[in-house]
Amino acid sequence: MNSPTTLFGHLKSWAETDPQRTALIDPLPTDAASEGTESGHVRISVSDLLARTNEFADLLAEHGVGPNDCIAVWLPSWSDTYAWQFAASALGAHVIGVNTRYNVAEVGHVLTKARPQVLVVAHGFRNLDFLATARKAIAEVDQETAAQQDRSPGEPFTPPKAFVWAVPGAASEPTIADYDLGAGAVLVPAESSTIDQAATSFAAAAPEESRLSVAFTTSGSTGMPKLAAHRESAVITHSQQVASRIGFTTGDVLVEPLPYSGVFGYSAGMGALFGGAAVLLHPVFDEQELVRAWSTFSGSHFVGADDMLSRVRKVCEDTGTKLESWRWAGVADFQGMSADIAEWAAEQFGTRTVGVYGSSEVFALTSFWPNDTPEELRYSGGGRLVDPRYEYRIADPVTDQPVSEGSEGEVQLRGPNVVDHYLGDQGEGRKNFTSDGWFQTGDLGRAHGPEAFEYVCRMGDVIRLRGFLVDPAEIELHLITHPDIELVKVVGRSSDVGEPEVVAFVQPVPGTTPEPEDIRQYCRQQLASFKVPTEVRLVETMPVTAGTNGSKIKTAVLREWAAQPAVVGQ
Structure with a gap:
């Protein structure tokens, strides 16, 4: 029997093979609950x-x-x-x-x-x-x-x-x-x-x-x-490859708080369906409701942002909830908390957490790390390409020529996962491709063999210090270990003489007021002197944007703040 060639054909095939298999788990408002609902949800x-x-x-x-x-x-x-x-x-x-x-x-x-x-x-x-x-x-x-x-x-x-x-x-x-x-x-x-x-x-x-x-x-x-x-053919094959690589099986439940309209929620949800798993939907993010549903329906997998899991962790710790069924997490590291959350989930529930990579133009989950990847790499973005037909190269962003092994450059991709068309395109689409057909992601990365790469940061976020390209995350990962720091973001700016320098924006742990100079001294203990922030600014809350794929810190806003004298409330 030939495999269906459309999404509709696959849905018909699933219904013919196992009509009662749970595909989706819908939440319902309390006043909409009726006979047949289960803990405020319906299968x-x-x-x-x-x-x-x-x-x-x-x-x-x-x-x-x-x-x-x-x-x-x-x-x-x-x-x-x-x-x-x-x-x-x-x-x-x-x-x-x-x-x-x-x-x-x-x-x-x-x-x-x-x-x-x-x-x-x-x-x-x-x-x-x-x-x-x-x-x-x-x-x-x-x-x-x-x-x-x-x-x-x-x-x-x-x-x-x-x-x-x-x-x-x-x-x-x-x-x-x-x-x-x-x-x-x-x-x-x-x-x-x-x-x-x-x-x-x-x-x-x-x-x-x-x-x-x-x-x-x-x-x-x-x-x-x-x-x-x-x-459509690319959607189908990508979903099949995601299902296979994650290892979804019938009876699994993907906990998916990201919206289906965004590429991460879409790719994860479709991968789960193609693997025979059910998708636990969550239209409005409420960590307490999510944890209750997660526990009730024995969620086995999660795909989402680190800020979401940070809130899930707090609920679990406050309520003593044990998510014993949780086996795997694919996490986008938007706020630098993935490693800490991964260690907590592994210790509490035996969960394996991996960093993921993707975008609207190449599909989400276009790569992620295998479970046996060493910890120092497994939580970062990037990973192994999910489909053998996908290709990547690390190229000089100026010449578009491949860089030497071990060097950093722009991640460029080629394959059926790459965007086929921009709706309403008036020529802007061509700007994203090299003359020899590679898609320019705008991401800085480094190679890890022929099938895997490590995402470093956005090209626009990298800071050149003393002639070195420095990923702000390197500084952030050290700062977040400070006991009085809840959230941190590092940006670059030009000094009075035009030299690049670092500014660290720090959101303190509630109830604490760390001294900026003490934080700079904390950096000197582990970081090279040129990586120590020139200035540390305390902020009550970070400026964030609640996007389709999760909340992201507005780096552009912080760069604007860094270029101006500090004011109260920043």
């Missing part, structure tokens, strides 16, 4: 997921969506979010996930670039007014499009049809007429009316090797995000 079988997918595919087909069309999905992570992806696959369409935190300008940018035929929008989620944001975004797009038409006539902007999805337990029912953004609005049924997989009217699209499946917004530090799109 969604692959059969249930297929039924919902069929319903969505019928709805999309009824409204004219077909091959190569785009569906924008602006929802929190519930099982229906997955169903829209499989429904798009059934029709040969592709999905662009929209972060629930996006503002007017960002939503307008996605709509302009992706030109979706349909916008699936949540109603009643955390009292967020998606409707008002969408209306303002489209008004601004219309205004900008009209101005562009005067300068250079082109294809006019057509607003998407709104498919309104009421969040389980929403305080009010949506008024469909209000959601008409210019192309009409449709109410999405609250739940499947049937689980008969044969009760469908749409015609499944024939698979095509080049057909797009999903696009992710990039998280660049400047300008609006690009919309990095990937072929």
Whole structure:
């Protein structure tokens, strides 16, 4: 029997093979709980997921969506979010996930670039007014499009049809007429009316090797995000390789607090499904609720950010909760806490933690470290490429030529995991590739054999001190061992005479007020003198951005602060 060549085909195959296998575990608000729920959650079988997918595919087909069309999905992570992806696959369409935190300008940018035929929008989620944001975004797009038409006539902007999805337990029912953004609005049924997989009217699209499946917004530090799109065949093979490398099996449960709209939540979730595991969904991060659900459903795997696990750790320590089922964690080290958390999880539960690597343009989990990697390397970013067809090289960022073994340079990638197309591309995509076809990640790394590399830092974060390229993390890893330091971030700035120097921003442990000069002396005990921060500044809280893949410290803001005299409250 030939293997399915579409995501929809794989879902049908799973339902035929083991229809009651749990695919997703949905949380429900207390007032939405009903018969069949389990500790405030409901299990969604692959059969249930297929039924919902069929319903969505019928709805999309009824409204004219077909091959190569785009569906924008602006929802929190519930099982229906997955169903829209499989429904798009059934029709040969592709999905662009929209972060629930996006503002007017960002939503307008996605709509302009992706030109979706349909916008699936949540109603009643955390009292967020998606409707008002969408209306303002489209008004601004219309205004900008009209101005562009005067300068250079082109294809006019057509607003998407709104498919309104009421969040389980929403305080009010949506008024469909209000959601008409210019192309009409449709109410999405609250739940499947049937689980008969044969009760469908749409015609499944024939698979095509080049057909797009999903696009992710990039998280660049400047300008609006690009919309990095990937072929369906690449999504399938990547998910299969992730499932195999992690070792997912039937009965495993992936604890996934990251949103499905982002590349990390998406790649991890799809890998779990392809491995036969269930995905425990968590639309709004609440560490206490997450730990309760994790314990109840015997979560075996976790993919997410170190700041999330830091909060999970505190709940476990405060409540005495033992996550004995937790076997493996793939962690993105956004705040320099991975090693400390990994040691805690290993000691308490026997968990193996590894650093992971990826991005919107090359898939998340494009590489991660094997469990037997030495500890000094295992918690860092990078790792072994998950697919033998993926290639990497470490290149001089100026010449794009490979550097000598052991040297640092830009991580460049090539293979089916690399972005196939940027939605709405006007030439910016070409800038990310070398003349000989390698994707330039903008990350500094070093080689570890032909299949693995170590992520060092973003190219823009590296600091040149006394002629040496210094990774700020080297200084941060020492500073975080200070007993009075809870969080630290190191940035570079130019001195009065134009020489690079280091500034360390320190968030103290609550109840402590360490002296900056004492912290500098602490650095002198272990670090070379030129790596000792010129200045240490105490901050009450770090400036962070809550992105699709977790909270990240705003390095650019800290660089601005470092360039100015210290003020109270920094």
